Amino acid sequence: MSSPMDTRDAEQPAAPDQVIAASGPGGAIYDIGYRGYAGARLGRAFAVRSLTVLTIRGAFGIGRGARSKIVPFGLLVLLLIPALVSLGLGAVAGGAAQRFDPIGYESYYSITQQILFLFIAAQAPELVGPDQRDHVLPLYFSRPIFRSDYAFAKLVALIGALLLFTLAPQALLFFGRILQAPQFTDGLADNLPSLLPILLSSLFISVLFASVGLAISSLTPRRAYATVAIIGVFIASTAIGGILFEVFRNQADLRRWTPLMSIDSILAGVTSFLFQTPTREMSNPIVRRSDLPGWVYIAAAVVISAVAIAVVFRRYRTVQA
Secondary structure (H helix, E strand, O other): OOHHHHHHHHHHOOOOOOOOEEEEEOOEEEEEOOOOOOOOHHHHHHHHHHHHHHHHHHHOOOOOOHHHHHHHHHHHHHHHHHHHHHHHHHHOOOOOOOOHOOOOOOHHHHHHHHHHHHHHHHHHHHHHHHHHHHHOHHHHHHOOOOOOHHHHHHHHHHHHHHHHHHOOOOHHHHHHHHHHHOOOHHHHHHHHHHHHHHHHHHHHHHHHHHHHHHHHHOOOOHHHHHHHHHHHHHHHHHHHHHHHHHHHOOOOHHHOOOOOOOOHHHHHHHHHHHHHOOOHHOOHHHHHHHHOHHHHHHHHHHHHHHHOOOOOHHHHHHHOO
């Protein structure tokens, strides 16, 4: 004999969203597992944008421990020191400082290039290596993000991080010199013509460094290998360019093309061309003595960047997820 309470329990219907199928008189199978997502679907563009922002934050160690922030922010401080020294000289010596101050917009890259090398070597492997090493690429390559979207987001993020690195000291120098001028309008008139070359040179430097660094880093999940390879490529290209410049000392037609073997010389040529620096004032001696047209350096930077970007996209199109 069943009690009234038992009768009520048997007759009480199950919630409609819980019943899967009836199993007989008085019985039911209940769905007690995961439920389907019923919220808003923001789509592919939002996923790419979110990955880009996450990668930029990762380049500076934001959202991770304090140790992850030491390298990027320490290198950023080092990048700002030459600008602070130049502004300090201007504050102490006034207009006379401009005659002996070696720090200018066009020469800033040659002064700080090693710091940029270190940033790329340290952070580029960190942005893509763990995803391969920890086997999380299948999570990214599931919908709605595509393989090309992943490569695009990583590339844009690294370029953005490098733009901050290259523009921050130039911006400090730019606004500092305007404010140090006796008249604001005079300072603005003196420095404003340098604004476009600053932006363009920073863009060329950032795209070339980011594409080469990411291309190398994408080929191995091991951070140490990628870091050594990036440093090796930059140092080797500079050494090869310098060696060939001396080897072809007596062959002027060949010698003048040797700067194109060095990433450093290519970017120095790009910067000198954009700032329209006189030959005698060029900071890179190989570029100064080679006397190549400026557009050649622009073309070389574009070609190298395009090849490196193609390597990145091909790598993530074929990598085993």
